[in-house]
Amino acid sequence: MSNTDNLRRGRSRPGAQRTTLPDGCAFPVPLPPARAESWTDDQISRWASLWKGPSANLWDDACTGMVALLVELEALGTNVNAAQLTEVRRISETLLLTPGSLSAAGYALAGWPT
Numbered sequence: 001m002s003n004t005d006n007l008r009r010g011r012s013r014p015g016a017q018r019t020t021l022p023d024g025c026a027f028p029v030p031l032p033p034a035r036a037e038s039w040t041d042d043q044i045s046r047w048a049s050l051w052k053g054p055s056a057n058l059w060d061d062a063c064t065g066m067v068a069l070l071v072e073l074e075a076l077g078t079n080v081n082a083a084q085l086t087e088v089r090r091i092s093e094t095l096l097l098t099p100g101s102l103s104a105a106g107y108a109l110a111g112w113p114t
Contacts, residue, residue: 017106018103018106018107018108018112019106019107019108020107020108020109020110021054021055021057021058021102021107021108021109022054022057023054023109023110024052024053024054025051025052025053025054025056025057027051027056027057029047029048029051029052030051030061030064032044032047032064032068032071033064033065033068035068036068039071039072039075040075042075043071043072043075046071046074046075047067047068047071050067050070050071050095050097051067053097054109055095055096055097055102058096058107059095063095066091066094066095067095069087069091070088070091070092070095073087073088073091074088099112
């Protein structure tokens, strides 16, 4: 399924105005939680990339725990069980990391179809 298909599945009404987010987030990347002491370099890199992404413009300090959990679950790779996979999907949608959830919340990225 393409991003265009995902956007069309969003709950945003046709013709509704969407706020276009910047390509990245200029706010400083917050420090990871204390438990991140055991994280790998890849996990630290993923943490930073999530906080530099467009959706991070919409987050506040309350999102740090959810972002950390997403980083940890993604690091499991193919070793996740069904409940963990569901949690990854739920967190991704809550943090507006999927095209459909971003569109449904009334946001868009530059270059998205209208």
